[in-house]
Amino acid sequence: MIEEIGRTTEGDVMINVGPQHPATHGVLHLVITINGETIKKVEPHLGFIHRSIEKMCESLSYRQFIYVTSRMDYLSSHINNHACALCVEKGLQVEIPSRAQVIRVLMDELTRIASHELWWGAMAMDLGAFTPFFHAFRERESINDIMEETCGARLTMNYMVPGGVMQDIHPNFQRRVKDFIRLYKSKVNEYDELVTGNIIFQNRMKGVGYLSPEDAISYGCTGPPARGSGVSCDIRKLYPYEIYDQLEFDEILETGGDSFARYMVRVREMNQSIRIIEQLIDNIPEGDFQAKTKAVLKLPKGEFYQRVETARGEFGVYIVSEGGTTPYRIKFRSPGFSNLSALDHMVRGSKLGDLVAMMGTLDLVIPDIDR
Amino acid sequence: MWSFSNISKFIDNWLRATFNPIWTMVIEMVIAGVCVIGLFAILGLVLVIMERKVSAWMQIRLGPNRVGPKGMLQSLADTVKLLVKEGMTPAGADKFLFNLAPFIAMMVAMLLMAPIAFAKDFQMWDLNIGVLYVSAVSSIMVISILIAGWASNNKYSLMGAMRSGAQIVSYELSAGLSILSIVVLSGSLNLNDIIQSQADGWWIFKGHIPVIIAFIIFIIAVTAETNRAPFDLAEAESELTAGFHTEYSGMKFALFFLAEYVNVFIVCAIGATLFLGGWMPFHIGHWQGFNHVMDYIPSSIWFFGKTFFLIFLIMWFRWTFPRLRIDQLLNLEWRYLLPISMFNILLVTLMAILGWHF
Numbered sequence: 001m002i003e004e005i006g007r008t009t010e011g012d013v014m015i016n017v018g019p020q021h022p023a024t025h026g027v028l029h030l031v032i033t034i035n036g037e038t039i040k041k042v043e044p045h046l047g048f049i050h051r052s053i054e055k056m057c058e059s060l061s062y063r064q065f066i067y068v069t070s071r072m073d074y075l076s077s078h079i080n081n082h083a084c085a086l087c088v089e090k091g092l093q094v095e096i097p098s099r100a101q102v103i104r105v106l107m108d109e110l111t112r113i114a115s116h117e118l119w120w121g122a123m124a125m126d127l128g129a130f131t132p133f134f135h136a137f138r139e140r141e142s143i144n145d146i147m148e149e150t151c152g153a154r155l156t157m158n159y160m161v162p163g164g165v166m167q168d169i170h171p172n173f174q175r176r177v178k179d180f181i182r183l184y185k186s187k188v189n190e191y192d193e194l195v196t197g198n199i200i201f202q203n204r205m206k207g208v209g210y211l212s213p214e215d216a217i218s219y220g221c222t223g224p225p226a227r228g229s230g231v232s233c234d235i236r237k238l239y240p241y242e243i244y245d246q247l248e249f250d251e252i253l254e255t256g257g258d259s260f261a262r263y264m265v266r267v268r269e270m271n272q273s274i275r276i277i278e279q280l281i282d283n284i285p286e287g288d289f290q291a292k293t294k295a296v297l298k299l300p301k302g303e304f305y306q307r308v309e310t311a312r313g314e315f316g317v318y319i320v321s322e323g324g325t326t327p328y329r330i331k332f333r334s335p336g337f338s339n340l341s342a343l344d345h346m347v348r349g350s351k352l353g354d355l356v357a358m359m360g361t362l363d364l365v366i367p368d369i370d371r
Numbered sequence: 372m373w374s375f376s377n378i379s380k381f382i383d384n385w386l387r388a389t390f391n392p393i394w395t396m397v398i399e400m401v402i403a404g405v406c407v408i409g410l411f412a413i414l415g416l417v418l419v420i421m422e423r424k425v426s427a428w429m430q431i432r433l434g435p436n437r438v439g440p441k442g443m444l445q446s447l448a449d450t451v452k453l454l455v456k457e458g459m460t461p462a463g464a465d466k467f468l469f470n471l472a473p474f475i476a477m478m479v480a481m482l483l484m485a486p487i488a489f490a491k492d493f494q495m496w497d498l499n500i501g502v503l504y505v506s507a508v509s510s511i512m513v514i515s516i517l518i519a520g521w522a523s524n525n526k527y528s529l530m531g532a533m534r535s536g537a538q539i540v541s542y543e544l545s546a547g548l549s550i551l552s553i554v555v556l557s558g559s560l561n562l563n564d565i566i567q568s569q570a571d572g573w574w575i576f577k578g579h580i581p582v583i584i585a586f587i588i589f590i591i592a593v594t595a596e597t598n599r600a601p602f603d604l605a606e607a608e609s610e611l612t613a614g615f616h617t618e619y620s621g622m623k624f625a626l627f628f629l630a631e632y633v634n635v636f637i638v639c640a641i642g643a644t645l646f647l648g649g650w651m652p653f654h655i656g657h658w659q660g661f662n663h664v665m666d667y668i669p670s671s672i673w674f675f676g677k678t679f680f681l682i683f684l685i686m687w688f689r690w691t692f693p694r695l696r697i698d699q700l701l702n703l704e705w706r707y708l709l710p711i712s713m714f715n716i717l718l719v720t721l722m723a724i725l726g727w728h729f
Contacts, residue, residue, distance in 0.1 A: 015526050023609045037530075037697050126609045128600055128694025134430035194691070200601055201693045352530070353696040356609050 011035050019048045023126060023356040026366030028340075030355075037351045042344045050370045057330040062088050062162060062297040065330065069317075070156035072334065073368035075118060078111040079310040081160040086241055087306035087317040088162040091299035097288040100164030101242045102280050106177070107147075107159065108308075109273040113184070114143040115311035116270045119363045123263065124195050126360035127204055132195050139184055146176050162297060164290030177281050181274055188271070196267065205260035209346040209358040212257060219345065220338035223313025224269065225362055228262035230255040235309040249276050259354075262361040298325055312336055312363055336368040376492035403495055407484050411477075411633055418632040419446040421679075422686055429690045456621035461524060464618065468522035473619065473626035475515035480633040482508050486562055487640050490650050490671035494563065501562035502554055505641055506547050509596070512634065513539040516598075516605060516615050519627070523618040531614025534697055535605030539596055541704045546592035548712040549585040552719040553645040556582070566649040571656055573648035579727070581718040586646045588712050593638035594685055595700070597631065601692035602700060609694075635682060643677035650674040 017023060017030040024030065027048035033041040053072060057065040066084045070077035082104055089096065121136030144154040149170040151159040159166050195201050211221070216229040226233045234251040236244040252268045254261035299321035307316040313335025320329040339362045347355050382402075386395045420435070420443060427434025435442035460466055486501040488494040498504050513536055520532020554560055556578060557568035568574075574582050595602035606614035616627045643649060650670035654662045695703070721727075 013526060022612060037534075124693060128603065128607065128609060129690075129692060130426070131430050131690050134432060138431060195693070198693065200695055200699075203699055204693060204696060351696050351698060353604075353607070353610050353694070 012040060017355075023359060024366070025122060025359075025364065028364065028366045028369070032352075032355065034352060037353075039347050039350060039352060039355055042347050042355065044340055044343065046370050048370065049367050051367075053371045054330050054332060058327055061325050062299060062327070065327070066161065067156075067158045069332070070158055071367060072332065072371055073310060073312060073315070073336070073365050074155055075115040075365055076111050076311040077155065077157050078107045078159060079308055080315060081158060082108055083306055083308040083310075083315050083317045085160040085162050086308065087304050087319055088297065088299065090306055091302070091304045091319065091321060092162065092293065092297060094163055094291045094293060096164055096242075096291055098243075098285045099287040100289050100291070102284050103165050103169055103289065104160060105242050105244065105247075106277060106280050106284075107151075107157075107165075109276045110143050110146065110177070110180075112273045112311045113270050114140050114147075116266045116273075117143075119266060119311075119360075120191065120195070123357075123360040123363075124201075126356045127201065129195065129201075132191070135187070135190060135194065139180075139187060142176075142180050142183060146173065146180060149173065149176070161290070163293040164288070166290075168289045169284070174281055174284070177277060181278060181281075184270075184274060191267065196263075202260065204353075204357055205258065205263055205361075206256075207258050207260075208350055208354045209259045209262075209361065210257050211342055211346050215342065215345060216257075219342040221313070221342050222335050222338065223309070223311070224262050224265040225339050225342065226313070227252055228254045228265045228361075229257040233314065235307050235314055239307060241306070241308060247276055247279055249273075259357055259361045266363070296325055298323065299327070307333070310335060312365065312368065313339060332371060334368045334371060336362075336364050336366075340364055340369055379492070407481055407495070410484065411481060411629070414636050415629040415632050416446045416450065418636060418682065419449070419628075421682070422632075422689075425683065425686045426690045429687075450625065453622055453625040458621035458623050459618075461618050463524035465522040465524070468518050469618075470623070472515045472519035472522060473623045473630075475518065476512065476630035477626045479508060479511045479515065480630040480637065483634070483637045487637065488562055488566060488644065488649055489674055490669070493650075493671070497563055498561070500560045502550055502560045502565070502641075502645075505637075506543070506550065509634070509637070510539070510543055512596075512630075515630075519619070520615040523615070525618050527611045527613075528615050528617045531605045531607065531611045531617070534607075535598055535615060537697070538598070538602065538604060538700060541701060542592045542595040542602075542708075545588050545704060545708040545712045546596055548709075548716050549589040549592065550641070550645060552578075552582065552585040552712075552716050555716070555720050555723050558723075562644055562649070566644060566651050569648040569651050569654075571654055573646065573651070573653075575646045578719070579722065581715050581722060582646065584715050585712065585719065586642070588708055588715070589642055589646070590681070590684065591708065592704075593642065594688055595704075597634045597638055597685075599631075599635065599685055600689040601694050603689075603694060604697055604700060607694060635685060636678065639681035639685065640674070640678045642681050643674065647677045647681075648673075649677075 012033050012035050015032050015034060017032055019027040019029040029045040029048060031043040031045060032039055053068050056068055060068065066081050069080040069084050073080055117136045117140040121133035124132035147157060148154050150173055151157040211225065211229050213229045213231050216226045216231050222233050230253055232251060232253060237251045249272045252265050252272060254265050299319065301321055301323040304319045304321065305316060307314055314333065315335055316333030318331040318333070319327045322328040343358065343362060346358050383399070386398055390398065423445070424434045435445035438444045438448045460469055483505060485496040486494065486498045486504055516535045517532045520528040553565060553574055556574060557565045559565055575586055598605045616624055619627060650673050652665040652668055652670070652673050654665060
C-alpha cells in the first residue's frame with residue numbers, strides 16, 4: 001500500500017483539494033493524484049477542525065457534555081444530543097415519559113429532513129446547479145423556525161437532556177409542523193422536476209462511484225451510502241430505540257450502489273420522515289416532558305453504549321464510567337469518518353468532476369469527521 | 372423607416388466640410404472607438420445586473436437592491452471596487468503573458484463588435500465577409516484562456532484552460548455549421564444582406580424544421596463556446612475553484628468577466644441576426660398593413676429585444692442545469708451535435724437548391 005502511494009508515473013499530477021476549496025464543504029484536505037482528468041488516488045488528510053471533543057467530555061458532567069456534541073454533526077444536532085441522552089439514561093435506568101419520547105422522535109425526524117434538504121441543495125451545487133440550493137433552503141428555513149420556537153436555537157439545539165427534553169413544546173408547534181408538511185408536499189415535486197429528472201444530472205450520477213455491498217460493509221459505511229448499496233443498516237429498524245418500533249415506516253434500500261442510488265435513498269428518506277411525523281403530530285400524549293432526575297447525575301461503574309441513526313448514518317456513544325460525576329472515557333462513533341474512508345475506493349479511475357459529485361453523495365460534515 | 376444613417380451622414384458631411392479627408396477619417400475612427408468602448412462598458416454593467424436579477428428571480432431571492440433605484444447601480448459600485456483593488460501577479464507566474472491574457476480577451480470581444488448591425492444602417496463596419504469574420508475572430512478567445520491558464524502557474528488554472536481549449540475548439544465546429552446553414556439559405560456572408568433576406572419573414576419561420584434544428588444547435592454550441600453553464604467547465608467553481616482565472620484579481624479579473632458577458636451579448640446578437648432577423652421587424656409575407664404597423668417600432672428595439680431574449684435564454688440555462696462532465700461534454704459534441712449539424716446542412720442545402728423554403 002505504501003509503495004503504491006509512493007509510486008507516481010509520468011504525467012501524474014498531485015493536487016491539493018482543500019483545506020480551502022468550494023467542493024469540500026469545510027476544512028477537509030484531499031491530496032489527489034490525477035493523470036489528465038482521471039483520478040488515480042485520493043488521500044484525505046484530517047485534523048483541521050479537531051477540537052478534542054472526546055477529551056473535553058471527560059471533564060464535563062453528564063448534563064454538560066451533551067452540549068458539546070451539538071458541535072460535532074451540526075446538521076443533526078438533535079440526534080447527537082438524543083444519542084447521548086439515551087446513553088446516560090441507560091446508565092441511570094430512568095423511565096422516560098411517553099410525551100418526551102414522542103417529542104424527541106418528532107424533533108429527530110424534523111432534523112433529518114432539514115439535514116437532507118441542506119444536503120440536496122449542496123449536492124446540486126457540487127454539480128454546478130445553484131438554484132436548488134435556495135429552493136431547499138426555503139423549506140429548511142421553516143423547519144428552523146419551528147426549532148427556534150421550541151428549542152430557542154436554529155442550529156445547535158441542546159434540547160434533549162437526560163430524562164426527557166429541556167422544556168415543553170411551544171403552543172404553536174403542532175400547527176406549524178402541519179403547515180410545514182403541507183408546504184413540503186406542495187414543493188417536493190419541484191425537486192424532481194428541477195434535479196432528479198434532469199438528463200444532465202442523471203448522466204452525472206448514474207453508474208459513477210460504484211460501491212458494492214461487500215465494500216460498503218468492509219469500509220464500515222452506514223446510513224444512505226450503505227443503504228444505496230443495498231445493505232440494510234437502519235438503526236431505527238434493526239435496534240429500535242424510543243418508540244421507533246411502534247411506528248410505521250420503511251427502511252429505504254436501493255440496489256444500484258452508484259451515486260444516483262445514494263441520492264435516491266436520501267430523497268425517499270425525507271418522505272419516510274414526513275410519514276413518521278404525520279403519525280405522531282396529532283398523537284402527542286399528555287404528561288410530563290421530563291422525568292424526575294437528581295440534580296447531579298452519577299452513572300454506576302460500567303460501560304454503556306447507545307447507537308442511533310443520524311441523517312448521515314450510525315452514530316454511537318460509548319461511555320466508560322468509574323462511578324463519578326464525569327465520564328472516565330467517552331468515544332463517539334461518527335458516521336462521516338467511515339463513509340469518507342470509502343471515498344478513495346469509489347473514486348479511483350473516474351473523472352475529476354465525479355470526485356465532487358461523490359463527495360456530495362457521501363454528505364460529509366467535517367466537524368463530525370474530525371471531532 | 373427612420374434610420375441612423377441620417378445622423379452619421381450629417382456628422383460625416385460636417386467633418387468633411389470642416390477638415391481635410393485624412394483628419395476626417397482619423398476623427399471618425401476615434402468616434403467609432405469611443406462608441407465601442409462606451410458600449411462595451413455599458414453592456415458589461417447592464418448584463419451583470421441583468422444576470423444577478425435573473426438569477427435572483429429564479430432563486431426566490433431579491434437580488435441587489437441597495438445601490439441606486441432597485442439596485443440598478445450595483446454593478447457600477449462593483450466596478451469601482453474592482454478598479455481600486457490591487458492587481459496581483461503570483462510569484463511563479465510568467466508576468467508578461469499573465470498580464471497580456473486579459474487584454475487579449477477584451478480585444479477579441481471588442482473586435483467582434485465591429486460587424487454587428489445594432490439598428491437599421493447602424494453598423495461600424497459593413498464587412499462583406501461578416502459571418503466569416505465573426506467566426507474567425509471569436510476563436511482567438513481560446514488563446515487568451517490558454518495563456519491565462521498557462522501563465523498563472525497554478526494547476527487548477529491549467530486544467531481549466533486545457534478543458535476550455537478542448538471545449539471551444541470542438542464546439543466551434545457545430546456553431547460554424549449552423550451559421551453556414553443560414554449563409555446557404557441567404558446566399559451571402561454579409562450580415563446586412565442576411566438581414567435584408569429576412570424582410571418577408573425571419574429564417575427561423577421561413578426555413579422549416581432544418582433551420583429550427585440549426586438554431587437549437589447554435590444556441591447549445593455558443594453556450595459552450597462562451598463557457599457558460601451548463602458548459603462552464605473552464606471555471607467549474609465546485610471543481611477547479613475558479614478555473615483559468617483563479618489567480619486573477621482586481622481589474623484583470625474584471626476584464627475577463629466583462630469579456631465573458633460581452634461575448635455572450637455578441638453570440639446572441641449573431642444568433643438574433645442570423646435566425647431572428649436582426650433589426651428587421653416582424654414581417655409576414657405579403658400582409659402589407661401588418662408589416663407597415665410593425666415598421667413603426669424602431670429597428671434598434673427589435674434588435675435589442677431579440678438579443679436580450681436570447682441572453683435571457685442562456686442565463687436561464689445557467690441557473691437551471693447542473694454542469695456536464697468533460698467526457699460527456701465532448702461526447703455531446705462529437706457524437707451528437709456534429710453529425711446532426713452535418714446532416715442538417717445537407718438538408719438545408721437541398722432545401723435552398725430546390726427552393727422549398729418560403
